[in-house]
Amino acid sequence: MKKIIISTFVLIILSGCAYLGNVHYNDLFGLEQTQERIVSHSTLSGADFLQNVKPVLDTRCVVCHGCYDAPCQLKLSSPEGIDRGLSKELVYDGTRLLATTPSRLLFDATNTQQWREKNFTPVLNERIQTEEANLAGSVLFNSLVLKQSHELPANEVLDDEFDFSLNRSQTCATMGEFDQLADEQPHGGMPYGLPGVSREEFNHLQRWLKTGGKMSHIAPPSKLEQNKINGWEAFLNQDSLKYQLSARYIYEHWFLAHIYFTPENPQSFFKLVRSSTPPGEKIKLINTRRPYDDPKVSRVYYRFMQERTTILSKTHLPLELNEAKLLRLYDQFIAPDYTVTQMPSYKPESASNPFKTFEVIPINSKYQFMLDEAELIIMGFIKGPVCRGQIALNVINDHFWVAFADPAKVATPAVGEMLMQHEDALELPAAEESNALPISNWVKYSALEQKYLKAKVGLANEMFKGGEHLTTDLLWKGDGHNENAALTIFRHFDSATVVKGFIGQEPKTTWILDYALFERIHYLLVAGFDVYGNVGHQLITRLYMDFLRLEGEQNFLALLPEHKRDQIKKHWYRKSPPSLADFFKNNREFSQPSGIKYETNDPQHELYGLMKEALAPVLSKQYDYTQVPKALGVINAMPAKAVNLLPQLSFVLVKQSDDSHKAYTIIHHNAHYNISSLLNEDGQRAYKEDTATIVPGFIGDYPESIWYLNNDQQVAAFTEQLPMMEIEADYRALKSKFGIRRTHPQFWQYSDILHDTAKQYRGIEYGMFDYNRLENR
Structure with missing residues (x-):
């Protein structure tokens, strides 16, 4: 009988017409228990994850679920983040009276079970590992199915059912709560407030989830990278107190950097971290709130840990380390005549x-x-x-x-x-x-x-x-x-x-x-x-x-x-x-x-x-605003009334005759009488003094508006009409002509063009954009 019930529910899910209702998951699939999902990149399942699954997660999911401010703290940018799952606790909370416990991946828990003890709930099935249960018991899969069942109105401004504010309430539903979520928010499927993934992408994710959600990290550092790391770790971890103090200073300024050693073809980025273990041994991270907090070990070692998460534009701080930089640090910190008598x-x-x-x-x-x-x-x-x-x-x-x-x-x-x-x-x-x-x-x-x-x-x-x-x-x-x-x-x-x-x-x-x-x-x-x-x-x-x-x-x-x-x-x-x-x-x-x-x-x-x-x-001269084409240059002198209607950041793609794209960023500068008021920014706004700047390339990490211009005629029409805007209806009309709304049926195709173009413009500085601020207009 149980087998029949399971098959019936799975059939409903796979049909894309419904979701699991009030089901006793424990009775059907057993108690939750964390699973070992990390496999080598050289295995079949590891290679499938890296080649077929990770690209879908990166381009369709990580653009909203990548960092501290990801909804429900769901970070889909790394295997550890996916396996950790959801939390109802906010990271950004400007009202809490007492500091909260940090929840940084790799630092504040070392395995998934520890995250469960910190009240993170899974998005992958952690009950019996059958194909049926792996789909039926996965919040991630059910969220994808819910989206497939309730598509958005094509190219329309969404109504008040959708809340895109950064401080919106977050449901963070467990599987036991998912039926209620689907009842109350039928358009709450993922990607939220954006078109669903394609059938091919859905099939990749479904097959991966059905077979247990196995994941792999990217390939380990190359031999060349490891040799360079060995040299740098030897420099930073010498026994002399002078070296130790210098390394501490360097670390406290570089701990956020994405370090790379091979500029021609960087295969990996690395983070400089504090470890209780010396070079040659496995890194054992020192977990403190701040980089200068007491490590509670007799000796700190500075090590290079491979960055295994998807590179996000909003957190990407690239830093090249080479022999010239090593000599520079020696000249700055070691060669000068001073003595360190104690740490x-x-x-x-x-x-x-x-x-x-x-x-x-x-x-x-x-x-x-x-x-x-x-x-x-x-x-x-x-x-x-x-x-x-x-x-x-x-x-x-x-x-x-x-x-x-x-x-x-x-x-x-x-x-x-x-x-x-x-x-x-x-x-x-x-x-x-x-x-x-x-x-x-x-x-x-x-x-x-x-x-x-x-x-x-x-x-x-x-x-x-x-x-x-x-x-x-x-x-x-x-x-x-x-x-x-x-x-x-x-x-x-x-x-x-x-x-x-x-x-x-x-x-x-x-x-x-x-x-x-x-x-x-x-x-x-x-x-x-x-x-x-x-x-x-x-x-x-x-x-x-x-x-x-x-x-x-x-x-x-x-x-x-x-x-x-x-x-x-x-x-x-x-x-x-x-x-x-x-x-x-x-x-x-x-x-x-x-x-x-x-x-x-x-x-x-x-x-x-x-x-x-x-x-x-x-x-x-990379972002020289005087180098934009004359037709677009008029945006630099737009009247304030038109500028007021612009979002803070707009990305403009202009298609070329060879099907490549040129990119520009329109930046809206909010003018203020002063910026000394903590809680009354609107009261200090000098709206009549707002200005805009358009520059070649991409400035910013959070596009709010995406414009796509097919040819010179559209560029001329766009730049003629943009400065003439006076009311919101003017902006929306222009968006209907030239904008890629979040409800555009081909939104993801344009998103791929945007990121492919950004790779060409940004090079080593490239990272995935974040769509959490994408407007609904």
Whole structure:
């Protein structure tokens, strides 16, 4: 009788017409028990997974289920993530009063059973392993079938049944709850709010699931890669305390990087990790919240662990390591004459303060190390743990440039001495760990910042007396070849991007970073930030970043005429709160004139021209907005009323006569009266000042709109109509003509074109885009 019941249910599922209802799964298929699913890539099932299943998961599933912010924490980008399954607990929760337990793959549990004990529930069948049970008991399979049974209306805007907000409620249904989900949300199948997978793709997934969901990792490192790893691990793990301290510093800045050793054809990426086992032995990860937390072992070893997850654009920070880089690190950290007598403490109050921990390493060595890979370090602010969230990112403007003070001018012994004398004032909020009280701590850190700024300004008045070096001579020129010397940051409301070069129209503000400022931002937003921390930790981090942004802007203002500085700053901070005005008053002690002789009444415009001239040899042209075709270039001068209707990021594909594609990104810059309001961003928006920039290639990781133009005639029509938009109906009409809506019947075909084109444009920087912000308009 049981066999008949099982066959009946399986028949219903395979027909694609229904799903399992209220069934006692334990009675039918036995109790749940985790399965061993990982097999070698050289086996038949392993090869089938890598060749036929993984490509479908990557291109149809990982685009929404890839990282911290994946719905229900379901990460389909690796075998461990698939096997781990779902969790009802949110990672991004700006309201929790106490820090929550981290749930990082590979770190916070070592096997699937441990994830079950942490309340993660399976999406693959964990009951009796028969073909019938493997389909009937799989949340993943039933989600695919539900989609096949309830297709979306073709090329229409979806109604309120669909919630695409990032903070939408998540069902995270177990198999026992799936019937209720299907009743309440018949369009809740996967991919959610997008067309279903093709019949061929469905068959690949069905066959894989039916046979037990066996999975394989990508091939292990090549012999060449392993040889290079051996050399690097030997360098980083020498017994000398000087080497140990240097390796600790390097690790705390590179722990997010995707490292590769063979630039011509990188077969793998690697993460630099802390292990309790030395080179030559199997890596045993040290599990801590932060990279500088107490490892609780007598000796830390720095190892290279193969990155076995699908590469995602939103977390991809590529870094090449080669012999030249190894020699550079030796010259920066080992060759200088300094002595390490003991390793510094891992106690939070000191480990969170890099000025204490790495005090003996020369300031020039540390600063030059950060400058060498400045885009990577700043990308950590953007793509690291704070990569999602409006509150985390409304501390920065939508578009600004970043330059750096020359080490020869600001990484001097006098500056190093000042930092040592005031290292306590440079204490960062992470000293409070992951549970913090925001108000009392804000007062504390505000006072410390004032103390440090007073010392900094006092020294600056001596160093730049009479305007000496207060010209573009102050800027780091990238040693004549390093394009990291000039960067542009774009904020896209609740995500952001950093690229090389001074990109786009002249921005409202610019930062000039010195060593202490650069280092503090890294330890505030990357090394010291805990995405699992409480609301206090997150708020104090956001509030402290206000100080650091102001400091970077102040460095830029110092190059402008003295009588213009307050006027320009007041324009940047129109309608700002009284507390900010008081902060400005307390920081007017820097009194040296600019060394630049300005000739017009628009010195900021002049300064931008001088900065571009000074850095011309190292300005990247990859995203030069002046190089887009003339027809598309009109988008750079669109009226604000039309710009207001644009999403933050739009990708434009233009088909060429040879069937290849050119790509462009339209970036909507939200203008603000000021960005000092924590919870009232809408109240600070200056909508009439919004602008747009179109650049060649792809900027950003979260496309909100995809436009496809078949020929020059469509390009002309698109660019003629886009600036004429005035109301939402105009935008939707244009989307119907030229847009690829999430309900487009061939959405996935265009998605494949998008990613294939991105591979050509981005090269080593390529990763899968994330569709969690794709608009429904």
